[in-house]
Amino acid sequence: MPEPEKPEEPTPGETPEQKALREALAEVDKWKALSRKNEEQAKSNAEKAKKFDEHEEANKSEIEKITARAEAAEKAIAEREATESAAKLREEIATEKGFADRKIKASALRGSTREELEAHADELLEMVPAPPAAPSAEGQGQVGAPIKDGEMSADDIVAAAVAR
Numbered sequence: 001m002p003e004p005e006k007p008e009e010p011t012p013g014e015t016p017e018q019k020a021l022r023e024a025l026a027e028v029d030k031w032k033a034l035s036r037k038n039e040e041q042a043k044s045n046a047e048k049a050k051k052f053d054e055h056e057e058a059n060k061s062e063i064e065k066i067t068a069r070a071e072a073a074e075k076a077i078a079e080r081e082a083t084e085s086a087a088k089l090r091e092e093i094a095t096e097k098g099f100a101d102r103k104i105k106a107s108a109l110r111g112s113t114r115e116e117l118e119a120h121a122d123e124l125l126e127m128v129p130a131p132p133a134a135p136s137a138e139g140q141g142q143v144g145a146p147i148k149d150g151e152m153s154a155d156d157i158v159a160a161a162v163a164r
Contacts, residue, residue: 090117097121102128 014022087106093114094106104124111117152160 086112089114093117093121097125099124101131103131104128 090106090109093109094100094104097118099106099108099121102125108124109117110120
């Protein structure tokens with residue numbers, strides 16, 4: 001802040017009113033100068049504030065972009081984990097219910113909860129007939145016994161199957 005101006009020397013023949021007027025005008029000039037200085041400082045501050053706001057807005061946009069990417073990644077991970085969890089549950093129920101025996105894939109199960117999946121598994125098992133029991137091995141010969149006349153060797157069986 002500039003030093004206050006020293007009052008001017010009174011001029012000879014100046015009345016007290018003229019002196020008060022002169023001092024008041026000097027005071028007005030002083031305050032005008034200070035006001036102009038403050039206006040310049042305010043303009044400078046306003047420009048800096050505007051640049052700061054622009055910078056903050058740019059940073060905010062970057063933060064928003066990064067936040068959106070993080071949220072999308074978290075959502076994708078959650079969806080993948082839910083899908084994997086559902087597939088694991090389907091496989092578990094299919095194994096428990098014996099789907100492999102009836103050649104039913106676990107992916108055929110529909111439902112979102114364990115109870116729904118088990119109920120659907122029961123419905124599928126009712127619709128798909130059980131496989132016939134395997135024929136008895138009686139009369140098929142002895143394991144490791146030599147092939148007798150009239151019996152086919154493994155090579156003969158394969159050759160006959162390929163010839164069809």
